[in-house]
Amino acid sequence: MTPKKRRRLAFAAAVLAAGAVLAVGIVYELGQNTQYFRSPADIAANRIEPGIAFRLGGLVQEKSLRHGSGADVSFAVTDGKDVVPVEYNGVLPALFREGQGVVALGTLNGSGKFVATEVLAKHDEKYMPPEVVDALKRSGHWKEGGT
Amino acid sequence: MTGELGQLALCFALALSLVMAAAGLTGARADAATARGIAHGATMGMLVFIALAFGALTYAFVTSDFSIADVANNSHTLKPLIYKISGVWGNHEGSMLLWVLVLSLYAGLVSTLGRGGPQLTSGALGVQGLLAAAFILFILFTSNPFLRLDPAPFEGAGLNPLLQDPGLAIHPPMLYAGYVGLSASFSYAAAALIVGEEGWARAARPFMLIAWIALTCGIALGSWWAYYELGWGGFWFWDPVENASLMPWLVATALLHSALATERTGAFRTWTLLLAIAGFSMSLIGTFLVRSGVLSSVHAFASDPTRGFFIMILIFCAIGGALGLFAWRAPTLKGGAAFETVSRETALLLNNVFLVAACAAVFVGTLYPLLLDAINGEKISVGPPYYAATFAPIFFALLLLVPFGPVLGWRRGDLKASLRALAPALGIAAVAVVAVLAVASPRFLTGVCAFAVAGWLIGASILGFLKRKGARASAFAAALAHAGLGVTLMGVAGTTLWRSEALTVLAPGQTMVVGPYTLRFDGVTQEQGPNYRASRAHIALMDGAKVQSMLTPEQRIYPAEGQDTANTAIRTTGFEDLYLALGDDRGNGRWTLRAYVSPLAPFIWLGGLVMAFGGMLSLWGRLRVGARVPSAAVQPAE
Numbered sequence: 001m002t003p004k005k006r007r008r009l010a011f012a013a014a015v016l017a018a019g020a021v022l023a024v025g026i027v028y029e030l031g032q033n034t035q036y037f038r039s040p041a042d043i044a045a046n047r048i049e050p051g052i053a054f055r056l057g058g059l060v061q062e063k064s065l066r067h068g069s070g071a072d073v074s075f076a077v078t079d080g081k082d083v084v085p086v087e088y089n090g091v092l093p094a095l096f097r098e099g100q101g102v103v104a105l106g107t108l109n110g111s112g113k114f115v116a117t118e119v120l121a122k123h124d125e126k127y128m129p130p131e132v133v134d135a136l137k138r139s140g141h142w143k144e145g146g147t
Numbered sequence: 148m149t150g151e152l153g154q155l156a157l158c159f160a161l162a163l164s165l166v167m168a169a170a171g172l173t174g175a176r177a178d179a180a181t182a183r184g185i186a187h188g189a190t191m192g193m194l195v196f197i198a199l200a201f202g203a204l205t206y207a208f209v210t211s212d213f214s215i216a217d218v219a220n221n222s223h224t225l226k227p228l229i230y231k232i233s234g235v236w237g238n239h240e241g242s243m244l245l246w247v248l249v250l251s252l253y254a255g256l257v258s259t260l261g262r263g264g265p266q267l268t269s270g271a272l273g274v275q276g277l278l279a280a281a282f283i284l285f286i287l288f289t290s291n292p293f294l295r296l297d298p299a300p301f302e303g304a305g306l307n308p309l310l311q312d313p314g315l316a317i318h319p320p321m322l323y324a325g326y327v328g329l330s331a332s333f334s335y336a337a338a339a340l341i342v343g344e345e346g347w348a349r350a351a352r353p354f355m356l357i358a359w360i361a362l363t364c365g366i367a368l369g370s371w372w373a374y375y376e377l378g379w380g381g382f383w384f385w386d387p388v389e390n391a392s393l394m395p396w397l398v399a400t401a402l403l404h405s406a407l408a409t410e411r412t413g414a415f416r417t418w419t420l421l422l423a424i425a426g427f428s429m430s431l432i433g434t435f436l437v438r439s440g441v442l443s444s445v446h447a448f449a450s451d452p453t454r455g456f457f458i459m460i461l462i463f464c465a466i467g468g469a470l471g472l473f474a475w476r477a478p479t480l481k482g483g484a485a486f487e488t489v490s491r492e493t494a495l496l497l498n499n500v501f502l503v504a505a506c507a508a509v510f511v512g513t514l515y516p517l518l519l520d521a522i523n524g525e526k527i528s529v530g531p532p533y534y535a536a537t538f539a540p541i542f543f544a545l546l547l548l549v550p551f552g553p554v555l556g557w558r559r560g561d562l563k564a565s566l567r568a569l570a571p572a573l574g575i576a577a578v579a580v581v582a583v584l585a586v587a588s589p590r591f592l593t594g595v596c597a598f599a600v601a602g603w604l605i606g607a608s609i610l611g612f613l614k615r616k617g618a619r620a621s622a623f624a625a626a627l628a629h630a631g632l633g634v635t636l637m638g639v640a641g642t643t644l645w646r647s648e649a650l651t652v653l654a655p656g657q658t659m660v661v662g663p664y665t666l667r668f669d670g671v672t673q674e675q676g677p678n679y680r681a682s683r684a685h686i687a688l689m690d691g692a693k694v695q696s697m698l699t700p701e702q703r704i705y706p707a708e709g710q711d712t713a714n715t716a717i718r719t720t721g722f723e724d725l726y727l728a729l730g731d732d733r734g735n736g737r738w739t740l741r742a743y744v745s746p747l748a749p750f751i752w753l754g755g756l757v758m759a760f761g762g763m764l765s766l767w768g769r770l771r772v773g774a775r776v777p778s779a780a781v782q783p784a785e
Binding site: 004007015018022025026029030032033034035036037053055067069070071089090091092095105134 | 527
C-alpha cells in the first residue's frame, strides 16, 4: 500500500466513524426530544405519565378562562368529546379566544391537570392549527368552514 | 386590463424560457454559436416579460384593483403604500412570482456578467431556462396571481398585520435573492458536468457570493423581526421555516469554502460540484416546506394540496436530474488535486465536514415530523433541546477550528508556524474569559467557553488584518466574516444565558423590577393608527425618583384583518436590550406586562451584518480583479 493510499483509507475510515457517531447522536437526541401531539380524547383513552412533555391541542372551552391574582391563568381544552384543564403562568397569545383553536406545550401533573409552558394560538381568523383540525375530525366535531 | 397584461406577459415568459432551455443546452456544444446567441437573447426577453408581469401585479396592488382575487384577498385601501407594495409578495401567488423574477434576474446576470467559456455560460442559461419554465408553469397552473373576481368586492381582506412591518417588507426579497441565487451555482455546476469544463467554480463565484450575502442578511432580518415583533424575547425558535433558510445557508457557506480550494489548487473538484447541487436542492426543499402548506406557521400560506404535489414533482426532477447527471458525468472529470495532511485544504475539508454535519442535524430535525406524519399519521414536533444537543456542539467545534484556515498554507502548511502566528489570539481569548468571569454573574461554563471561542475568532481576525498589509481583498474579507461569527456568538451566549425576565400584573402607578431596571406603569391609552387601533402602555424607566425615559409597548387590533399584534418597546444601549411587551387587559386598568433584559442582544444581528460585509468585500475584490484581467483563465495570485 502506498502512503497516499494509506492516507486515503485512514481518511475514509475517519469520515465513516464520524458519520456513525453523528447518526447515533441524531437518532438518540430525536428520541429524547420528540413531543407528541395529543387531543383530550387521546388523553382520556391512554394514560400519559405525568412529567412527559407533549403538545395538547383542541378548542378553548367556552367560559373556562379564569385569571389568577398574578399572571397565572387557567382554561380548559376540549375536542368536543373530552376536556382537559390547563394551567399556565404567562402571557396568552393575542389571538387566544374561547371557542377557538389552541396548541399548548407542557406536562400533566399528578392530578391530571396540564401545566403549560407555552401556549400558541392560531395566527389569524382563517387559520386553524392542522393538528387541531385533525383531532376535531377524529372526535367527529369538525364543521367544514366552521369555527 | 392589468391582469390580462400580466397573464399574457407570463405566457410569453414561459415560451421564452423554453427557447432559452433548448437553445442554451444546444449551445453547450462547441459548434453551436447561433444557439448561444439565441439563448442570450431569450434570457433578456424572459427577464423583461417577467418584470412586466411583476410590474402589472404591483400596479394592481398599489391601485387596489380588487377585481383581481389576489389583491382582494391580501390588500386593503387603508394600508400604507409601502405595505401595499410589500403585499405583492406577502402572499403565496405573488411570492412565487417574486421567486421567478429573482430567478430571471440571476439568469440575466449570468448572461451579461458571467465569465467562463461561452459553452459553459450557454449551458448554465439552459439550466436556468428549465428551472424558470418549471416554476412559471407552477404559477400558471396552481398559483395564478392574475385570476379575476366577479363581482369585484368594494374592499380587500387586508394583509396579515404581522407582515405589516418594515423588516418584513424587505425580508422576503432579501431571502429570495439568497435562496434563488443558489440556482446560478447549480446551473453552472450542471453546465460544467455537461461541457466538462473545470473553470466553472471561478465563473460561478460572484453568484455564490451574492447569494450568500443576501441569505445572510435575509436570515438576520428574519431573526430580528421575530425578536421585536413576536414579543417572546427570542431571536431563533428552530421553527421549520427558519430551518428552511438556515439549511441552504450552511451548504452555501460550505460551498464558498470548498469552491475556493477547487479554484486555487484544483482540490475537491467533484465534491464542489456536488455541494453546488446540494445548495440549491436545500433551497428547493425550503420552498417546498414553506409553500406547500405542510407546515403550520406564519409563513405557510398555501393549503392547496395540488401545490405541494407540484412542487414535490419539481424538486424530484431537479434534484434527481442533477444527481443523475453528476453520477453519469463526474467520473469522466479529472479527480481532485493532492494536498498534505497539514494544509489549508485540510482545514477547508474539516469546515465542510462540520457544516454538512450541522446541516444534516437540522435537516433530520425538520423533516422527521413530516416523515412520521406521512407514514403513520402521528403528529410530533422536535423541540429546541434537540438542536441544542446536536447542532450547537457541531457548530461550536467548527468555530474552534475557523482561525486555522487562513493561516495555513495551500497544499502544504506549517502547523508550528501557524500556531505561533495564532498565539496572540489565544491571549485575546484569555482576556475574554477574564472579562466574563469579572463582569458576569451567575457564571456559566458554556458562557465562558463561548466567550473564549469568540475572543479566539475575533483575535485571529485582528491578526489577519494586521499581518496582511498589502494582501488581497479576499484575506480581509475572510477575516471580517470570521470576526462576524465571533460577534454573533457573543450575542447568542449573552441573550440565552444571562437574560433576566419578569412577568407581572400592574395597576397604574405600580412599579416592577427587571434586572437592574425599575419600571413604573403609567397606564394605557387608546390610540388610532392608519389601519389599526392600539392600546398603548406608558412605562417610565426610573432613575431613582426621576423618569429617565418613556417606553410604549402596544397591542394593536387590525379591524380589517380581524387580528391583533403585540408591538414591543425596546430600549438598547448597544450592549444590552430592555425589552417590553404588553400582555392582557386584566380589568380596572390593570395589565400584564412582560419584560426582558437581554445582554448583548444587538450583537447577534451586528455579527450577521459584519459577516455580510465580509462577503461584500470579497465580491468587490473579485469584480475589481475581474475588471482588470478580463480573461477568466488568468490565475490570480492571492
